[in-house]
Amino acid sequence: MAISKALADELEKRRAVALEGGGKKKADDRHAKGRMTARERLGALYSKGTFQEFGLHAQHKTRHFGMADKVIPTDGVITGTGFIDGRPVAAFSQDFGVVGGSLGEVHAKKICNALDHAGKAGVPVVGFNDSGGARIQEGVGALSGYGQVFYRNVQLSGVVPQISVIAGPCAGGAAYSPALTDFIIMTREHASMFICGPEVIRAVTGQVCTMDEIGSAQAHASVSGNIHFIAENDAHAVALVHRLLSFLPSNNMMDPPHRIEPDLKIVDDVVLDELVPDDPKKPYDCREVIKRLADEADFLEVMEQFAANIVIGFGRVGGVVVGFVANQPTVKAGTLDIDASDKAARFVRFCNVYNIPIVTLVDVPGFLPGINEERRGIIRHGAKMLFAYASATVPKITVIMRKAYGGAYLAMCSEDMGADRVIAWPTAEIAVMGAEGAVNILYRKEMAEADDKVAKAKELADEYRTQFATPYLSAGMLAVHDIIQPRETKSAIALTLRGLMSKRETRPPKKHGNIPL
The missing domain is CATH 3.90.226.10 (2-enoyl-CoA Hydratase; Chain A, domain 1)
Incomplete structure (x- = not known):
């Protein structure tokens, strides 16, 4: 049966609204800051023409707190699959241009669907986090959504590689999903990750701090140890994802992508x-x-x-x-x-x-x-x-x-x-302790009686190494x-x-x- 022009036009109209996301102005604002939109991040992640989107038309129909009849394209998150270097990979990308990328019930379900697909298909999953947090208007439904995402992060742990990219705000409970994944990449600028921000910390504890001190990429990379890589921008973050995946298998039942040649070259490196x-x-x-x-x-x-x-x-x-x-x-x-x-x-x-x-x-x-x-x-x-x-x-x-x-x-x-x-x-040198420490314990008398304690310490340390620390002693014991x-x-x-x-x-x-x- 042929599709009528009216139905075809309706489909294209709805597609256009969803694909536009938060609109041209918001996209232009991001570009002016050297940032990508949520959809552009996925475009850079996947080989051209391989992205298949899940839930393009999804959006939650809420009637609460001024949200009635509000159009929320893709419900603030883009999900799907595509290919990277010929390998299938699942992904989601939160769209801050649509209601701040906030997470509600449908938003969470879309992410869960992507994670479920990754587990069933045995493929890695990449998540771009750029969200204002829970959608307050949806109340406990939003909190429940986070719980469902966390649960799946844990179920997939050790099954398929999970990579998180922090490309914008990631606050409160939202930070726990990336923390449950295998690797976190965070952009140096425009991104933050924290449980309690500076205002909350000051109100509750009286301590004064800045976002750079607690939530920046530099703080997490060097002090807290919460992230694994700093990216200079969105494009660099995508490049790091590609490089990381080049060393990883698609799932726990596969071998990593070795590049083994039939003939192994044996060459000494002087x-x-x-x-x-x-x-x-x-x-x-x-x-x-x-x-x-x-x-x-x-x-x-x-x-x-x-x-x-x-x-x-x-x-x-x-x-x-x-x-x-x-x-x-x-x-x-x-x-x-x-x-x-x-x-x-x-x-x-x-x-x-x-x-x-x-x-x-x-x-x-x-x-x-x-x-x-x-x-x-x-x-x-x-x-x-x-x-x-x-x-x-x-x-x-x-x-x-x-x-x-x-x-x-x-x-x-x-x-x-x-x-x-x-x-x-x-x-x-393989031993219970270093030669100097051993000398202080084993040769106290000899050291006390020595005229030149420095020379004697060196002599005894060399003797200890020869008698107790040589690799040949360990080799003789098959250690x-x-x-x-x-x-x-x-x-x-x-x-x-x-x-x-x-x-x-x-x-x-x-x-x-x-x-x-």
Whole structure:
């Protein structure tokens, strides 16, 4: 049956209203500030012509508080699917130009539909958050909507990758949906995320603060640790989503997008021989080591500004996608503290649920000592790393470059904690504690009687290293599987990864372990 012109015109008219969103003026205002509209963000996210929208004509018919007969195009959120580099991805994008992107019942249902589709289809989901918060006129219905979104975030956790982009305001309860996802990208300008704003904080506590201090991208990236990446603008945020997805599988039943060539090239990298100083007290940037190991020096660092004493991120070695975890000697001497433990543990757990092998680079003098760390719970937080590594069943390769002392040695995935391969450099020192500390305990009498205490301390420290900390001692006990020259490291990792691609490991049946939180 042919569609009448009247019906066709009605359809096109309704489409036009929905596609216009908040109108040309609001779009122009955003463009003047260098920002994209909600629909433009999805246009940039997906390959051209691949976006299929869900719920273009959806809008809640409310009769409350001045909202009667108000047209709310797409109910303030655009949802659907499309393709990125040939892979299907679900997404939603809140439209601040339509009633402030506020969340009501239909708005929430659209987001839930996108999340449900992602779970059923086994595809990643990307959410652009740009909303004034709950739609007050809908009362408890809006709160219920948030609960339904949160519930689905949790159900999808560990099933499909979830990425949140904070591209505008994200306040109050709304902030908990991004917090439940795997990665958060936040634009440097025009975006904010907080539970209680400066006005509420001042009214309730008397404390005076600015939005930059509590809700800005910089604050979350460097102080609170709530976000993983800062984007300079919307376009950069989309580019970061693309780059992040290039390392991730579509779901937990698939392998990551490896780029494995049939023939593995075995080439020594002599630069590594000189990159790490022999002197255990001399710092170096571990990211330089990672870039020598990663194919084409392509390394995507995650949470770069938070807990910088540990470095995490994605790369490929011999074409195999891996997650890198490395101590950073240039910050706090590479010690593990509360924030570093949290940062590394969650990253390890992410890699594990999405079948990403883990490469751990060790140069750790121990856990950070101090009253503050002890009182804030370094034991509980440090235990997260032990739990994360021990429960991970993906291939785990550990490279001990220099220091590996005490409990921190175990927390950085020792052989005892389930590492499949432990490789050490000749510069490695594996011991209960550093040589200087051991000398103070073991050789107190010799030190007290020495005429030149400095010279004697050095002599005894060297003796301790030879007797108790040499990597050959650990290799003799099979705590280290091989000792190699630094130049051989990339080839050794690449060969080991190839041999572990078929790894299978089962654990006792249970709902889940009880990680110390």
